[in-house]
Amino acid sequence: MKGLRILRALGALGLTTAIIAIGATQTQLVFWDFNESDPLDETAMLTPDGGVFVSQAQLSVALAAFRYNNNGSGFRGSPQDPNNSTHPNPPNWALQTTSYPAQGENPGQAGIVVSVPTTGYENITVKFDVRWSNTASKYLAVEYTTDGGLNWTRVRTLEAKRGDRWHSEPDPNGYGELVQIDLSSDANVNNNPYFAFRVVTIFDPATNQYTAANYPNNPSATYSSNSTLRYDLIEVLGTEIGSGIEGDVNGDGCVDDADLLIVLFNFGNAGGQGDVNNDNIVDDADLLIVLFNFGSGC
Secondary structure, eight states, X not given: OHHHHHHHHHHHHTOOOOOOOOOOOOEEEEEXXXXXXXXXXXXXXXXXXXXXXXXXXXXXXXXXXXXXXXXXXXXXXXXXXXXXXXXXXXXXXXXXXXXXXXXXXOTTXXXXXXXXXXXXXXXXXXXXXXXXXXXXXXXEEEEEESSTXXXXXXXXXXXXXXXXXXXXXXXXXXXXXXXXXXXXXXXGGTTOTTOEEEEEEOOBTTTTBOOBXXXXXXXXXXXXTTOOEEEEEEEEEEEETTOOOTTOTTSSSOXXXXXXXXXXXTTTOSSSTTOTTXXXXXXXXXXXXXXXXXXXXX
């Protein structure tokens, strides 16, 4: 139905703009890119690099350990990091983890834990990149909690295509994108001071043991507790609760022709009325937000 409303709006205005799906503008709740001037500074590396809850968020590790020193330097970060192409100027570092459980022990318990309140926010999204070493657990689970860690809900299983590769590296060695998980369907995640997510090592479902990430590329590679998993671009986003209907430019509670015309009449202006996403320019992005939400609240 929403698609039909969009098409009607386009037809009424004589527009032929290509339509893409745009959701409500999200706010960064916490973010780590690990691009510190000194990657051996443990405090700086674990301190968030941005977000509304930068002072309240925490990054920790369970049944494993962080490793900072890579022969006097840090560990190279995600290929998706904007600093990647000219590393190390500017730097592109990542957070290395190691000392995982021995074969057969503690499945679903060892890995990183990201704690951040979602107070005042809904439609929570989690993003990150992860790099498997050759002998790391091929299978990882992404889980979240709404009660501070008493109970965890598994939302996705990650499978390495091979070792020594980032998830975001293109096929056939990776998936060509960051891990991105939409938690908007669980209302318990919203407005919650006890929200956290974790990424933990799990057994291969076929063998009920840890399998090395490099298998079957290198069948001789076996899982090792000294293996490493590396993380970068960890981010949690949400939509502010009570921020109004997305695309309702004139604030009358209905996204309609009036809102479209405001954006069109102000198209190209440096912010001001019609700048729906507050990026200081009224452009295609603002128009598409109104179009995607056309009819909401009416």
